[in-house]
Amino acid sequence: MENDIVKLISRFLTLTEKESTAFIECIPIISFEKGTILLKEGQISRDSYFVIEGCVRKYYIIDGEERTTEFYVEDESLASLQSYTNKTPSNHYFECVEDCKLAVLNYDKEQELFERVPKYEALCRMSMENDFGEQQEALAKFITSSPEERYKNLLETRPDLLQRVPQYHLASYLGVKPESLSRIRKRLTKR
Amino acid sequence: MENDIVKLISRFLTLTEKESTAFIECIPIISFEKGTILLKEGQISRDSYFVIEGCVRKYYIIDGEERTTEFYVEDESLASLQSYTNKTPSNHYFECVEDCKLAVLNYDKEQELFERVPKYEALCRMSMENDFGEQQEALAKFITSSPEERYKNLLETRPDLLQRVPQYHLASYLGVKPESLSRIRKRLTKR
DNA sequence: CGACATATTGAGATCCATCAACCAATGTGG
DNA sequence: CCACATTGGTTGATGGATCTCAATATGTCG
Numbered sequence: 005m006e007n008d009i010v011k012l013i014s015r016f017l018t019l020t021e022k023e024s025t026a027f028i029e030c031i032p033i034i035s036f037e038k039g040t041i042l043l044k045e046g047q048i049s050r051d052s053y054f055v056i057e058g059c060v061r062k063y064y065i066i067d068g069e070e071r072t073t074e075f076y077v078e079d080e081s082l083a084s085l086q087s088y089t090n091k092t093p094s095n096h097y098f099e100c101v102e103d104c105k106l107a108v109l110n111y112d113k114e115q116e117l118f119e120r121v122p123k124y125e126a127l128c129r130m131s132m133e134n135d136f137g138e139q140q141e142a143l144a145k146f147i148t149s150s151p152e153e154r155y156k157n158l159l160e161t162r163p164d165l166l167q168r169v170p171q172y173h174l175a176s177y178l179g180v181k182p183e184s185l186s187r188i189r190k191r192l193t194k195r
Numbered sequence: 196m197e198n199d200i201v202k203l204i205s206r207f208l209t210l211t212e213k214e215s216t217a218f219i220e221c222i223p224i225i226s227f228e229k230g231t232i233l234l235k236e237g238q239i240s241r242d243s244y245f246v247i248e249g250c251v252r253k254y255y256i257i258d259g260e261e262r263t264t265e266f267y268v269e270d271e272s273l274a275s276l277q278s279y280t281n282k283t284p285s286n287h288y289f290e291c292v293e294d295c296k297l298a299v300l301n302y303d304k305e306q307e308l309f310e311r312v313p314k315y316e317a318l319c320r321m322s323m324e325n326d327f328g329e330q331q332e333a334l335a336k337f338i339t340s341s342p343e344e345r346y347k348n349l350l351e352t353r354p355d356l357l358q359r360v361p362q363y364h365l366a367s368y369l370g371v372k373p374e375s376l377s378r379i380r381k382r383l384t385k386r
Numbered sequence: 387c388g389a390c391a392t393a394t395t396g397a398g399a400t401c402c403a404t405c406a407a408c409c410a411a412t413g414t415g416g
Numbered sequence: 417c418c419a420c421a422t423t424g425g426t427t428g429a430t431g432g433a434t435c436t437c438a439a440t441a442t443g444t445c446g
Contacts, residue, residue: 064339071339085328089321096335118317126309129320130280136327137276143334144287147370148255148262151434171393179338184434186394342402362425375402377426 008033008056009107016127026120030113035105042098042106043084049094051108052083058104059168063176064096072176075101075165081135101169151180152188199224199247200298207318217311221304226296233289233297234275240285242299243274249295250359254367255287263367266292266356272326292360342371343379 009031010024019027033056036042043049045065053060055076062074062082073096076082087094088111117124145157155178158165165174175185200222201215210218224247227233234240236256244251246267253265253273264287267273278285279302308315336348346369349356356365366376 062335064335066339073335073338085324085331089324089328095332125316125320129316129323132320132323132327133276133280136323136330137280139327139330139334140276141286143330143337144253144255144262144264146334146337147264147368148257170391172391177338181435182393183395183436187434190394361423372403373425374404374427378402381426 012054012056012107013127016131017123019121023121026117030117030120031107031109033105034108035103036100038100038103040100040104042100043087043094044097045095046093047087048091049084049087050111052081052088052111052114053098053109054081054107055079056105056107058100058102058106059165060104060106061099061101061169061173062096063099070176072173075162075169075177077164077168081131101173146179151178151184152191154178155185155188156192203245203247203298204318207322208314210312214312217308221308221311222298222300224296225299226294227291229291229294231291231295233291234278234285235288236286237284238278239282240275240278241302243272243279243302243305244289244300245272245298246270247296247298249291249293249297250356251295251297252290252292252360252364253287254290261367263364266353266360266368268355268359272322292364337370342369342375343382345369346376346379347383 007024007028009027010019013019013027017023036058042051042053042060053076055078057078060076060082061072062076063070063072065071074082082098084094084096084098086092118128146154149157158174158178171185172182175182178185180188198215198219200218201210204210204218208214227249233242233244233251244267246269248269251267251273252263253267254261254263256262265273273289275285275287275289277283309319337345340348349365349369362376363373366373369376371379
């Protein structure tokens with residue numbers, strides 16, 4: 005029994021035949037076109053995702069303006085946790101900024117998985133710890149640096165994003181206006 | 196068998212006598228004086244904490260300056276996840292900004308707990324999901340607002356902090372200099 | 387080619403950083 | 417009890433970075 009999702013999980017867990025089947029039955033892999041909105045403000049999020057291929061953007065609409073707060077690329081998982089775990093309306097959007105291939109994990113299916121594959125609980129906790137740790141660092145980095153420093157940091161740590169994502173989204177992500185990002189780039193190349 | 200930690204856990208799980216004993220044996224409650232450094236940059240974090248009483252500050256030292264990125268008060272848990280789970284040196288500090296009573300969870304003891312109380316794994320995952328969700332919101336809020344807005348937001352959501360924490364720490368937490376926070380406050384009261 | 391989205395540039399206003407002085411509250415030592 | 421130092425907070429003047437609004441390139445795609 006071979007399948008993308010089994011390959012993925014097998015990187016972390018050794019699976020029996022039965023367990024593999026559970027994953028195949030519970031976690032479909034679905035393709036989405038660029039521009040697809042995975043989650044809207046006000047909706048209750050019933051799915052979380054793992055990016056096999058592509059790029060997803062998280063953004064808020066504040067005073068009529070889109071404010072991007074995160075990009076998710078290959079091998080990263082995304083969920084609107086507040087909404088997904090508490091069944092409350094989401095306050096943000098998820099959008100595919102490229103054609104995407106995503107592993108889609110439905111909330112109820114996940115509960116089923118916890119029962120059928122008990123060791124998935126530990127994997128899930130550890131993966132969560134890991135993402136949480138990275139997010140802690142991201143917040144800290146953001147608080148402790150200026151827009152220019154954040155841009156330089158982005159250049160070093162995620163240069164791929166500069167190629168994949170339009171600049172006005174990056175600007176929003178860095179907490180500045182597109183005009184300012186343009187000027188920051190100009191300043192930096194002239195040195 | 197009664198004890199603070201059992202009372203705490205019982206808010207979320209129904210415990211057998213044996214399980215209660217496991218928690219009592221694995222999670223001591225310890226008092227720390229104001230000013231105590233719980234974790235230093237460069238150290239490997241072997242403990243995570245849950246605040247029973249008091250307030251803990253997380254900060255970095257950047258170019259010789261302290262930059263506060265989080266405050267943890269009653270009923271919140273704190274851990275340097277990167278360091279705690281991966282055994283890597285911490286890049287920040289934890290300091291008690293008040294006298295504190297903390298539940299102290301040692302890494303090895305936690306592994307022991309996962310074995311002795313299997314359902315603790317699920318509690319831990321859900322608690323992590325919850326904290327993670329809140330942190331996602333915190334990051335989003337920070338990216339999408341100005342220092343002044345962040346201060347107003349702090350007034351609404353955590354007014355207690357203004358009483359408990361010196362203003363220059365709050366300034367750092369808001370991403371501005373103490374002088375600027377002073378001016379922001381002045382602007383706001385004059386309206 | 388045209389239409390629309392994206393990126394750059396310009397000029398002025400606003401906000402924060404910096405550096406320095408000052409003030410109020412508290413604590414210490416003679 | 418009174419100088420004096422220390423700490424936390426405020427105020428002032430100046431400069432730098434970003435924002436705003438507007439105009440002008442530069443794509444990109446049908």
